[in-house]
Amino acid sequence: DIQMTQSPSSLSASVGDRVTITCRASQSISNYLNWYQQDPGKAPKLLIYAASSLQSGVPSRFSGSGSGTYFTLTISSLQPEDSATYYCQQSYISPITFGGGTKVEI
Amino acid sequence: QVQLVESGGGVVQPGRSLRLSCAASGFTFSDFDMVWVRQAPGKGLEWVALISSDGRNKYYTDSVKGRFTISRDNSKNTLHLEMNSLRAEDTAVYYCAKMYGKLTAYNWFDPWGQGTLVTVSS
Numbered sequence: 001d002i003q004m005t006q007s008p009s010s011l012s013a014s015v016g017d018r019v020t021i022t023c024r025a026s027q028s029i030s031n032y033l034n035w036y037q038q039d040p041g042k043a044p045k046l047l048i049y050a051a052s053s054l055q056s057g058v059p060s061r062f063s064g065s066g067s068g069t070y071f072t073l074t075i076s077s078l079q080p081e082d083s084a085t086y087y088c089q090q091s092y093i094s095p096i097t098f099g100g101g102t103k104v105e106i
Numbered sequence: 107q108v109q110l111v112e113s114g115g116g117v118v119q120p121g122r123s124l125r126l127s128c129a130a131s132g133f134t135f136s137d138f139d140m141v142w143v144r145q146a147p148g149k150g151l152e153w154v155a156l157i158s159s160d161g162r163n164k165y166y167t168d169s170v171k172g173r174f175t176i177s178r179d180n181s182k183n184t185l186h187l188e189m190n191s192l193r194a195e196d197t198a199v200y201y202c203a204k205m206y207g208k209l210t211a212y213n214w215f216d217p218w219g220q221g222t223l224v225t226v227s228s
Binding site: 036049050055089094101 | 141143150151152153156165167168201206207209212213214215216217218219220221
C-alpha cells in the first residue's frame with residue numbers, strides 16, 4: 001500500500017499568514033494527489049485535485065503543487081474560516097489512501 | 107444540486123450486522139463510481155470500498171474484505187454497504203461520496219454525504 005505522510009500534524013498561524021502543508025508519498029504517484037478540507041463535525045470537502053487543479057468554488061488563496069512523491073498545499077493568506085483539518089489523498093492505485101491530516105488553527 | 111444522504115447507522119453488538127444506505131440525487135447516479143469512506147472518532151479518513159458505475163467491479167480495503175459488501179441499485183439511485191461480523195474497530199462515521207474519474211485514471215471524491223455513525227459495542 002502507498003503510505004501518505006503529512007506534516008506538520010498541526011499548526012497555529014495568524015490571519016494573513018502564508019501557510020504550507022506538505023504531503024509525501026511512499027512511492028511515486030505522479031500527480032494523482034487530492035486535497036480535502038474538513039471542518040469539525042462536517043464532511044470533507046474537495047479543495048484540489050490532480051495535485052494542482054482548484055475545485056470550482058474554492059477560493060484562489062488555496063493552491064497545490066508537486067509531483068512524484070512530494071506535494072504541498074498552500075494557503076496564501078490565512079482567513080478565519082480556514083481553521084480546519086486538511087487531508088491529502090492518493091488516487092494512483094488501490095487501496096486509495098489518505099494522509100493523517102493537518103489541523104490548522106488560527 | 108448533488109445530494110448524498112446516508113442512513114442506517116446505529117449501535118450494534120460485536121459480531122452482528124448492519125446495512126448502510128446512501129440516497130443520491132441531483133446527478134445521473136448510474137454514470138458514476140461510488141465510494142464509502144470512514145472516520146473513527148478523533149481519527150483520520152480511511153477509504154473502505156468502491157463500486158463501479160455498473161456495479162460489476164468492487165474494491166475493498168483489506169481490513170473489511172470478506173466482511174463488508176458494497177452494492178448499488180441504479181434504478182433507485184441508492185448505494186449500500188452491508189457490514190457483517192462487526193468489530194469494535196469498525197466504529198466510525200461512514201461517508202458515501204461520488205467519485206469523479208476512474209480508479210485507472212485521475213479520480214477524486216466530490217461531494218460527500220453528511221455521514222452516519224456506526225458504533226460497535228456490547
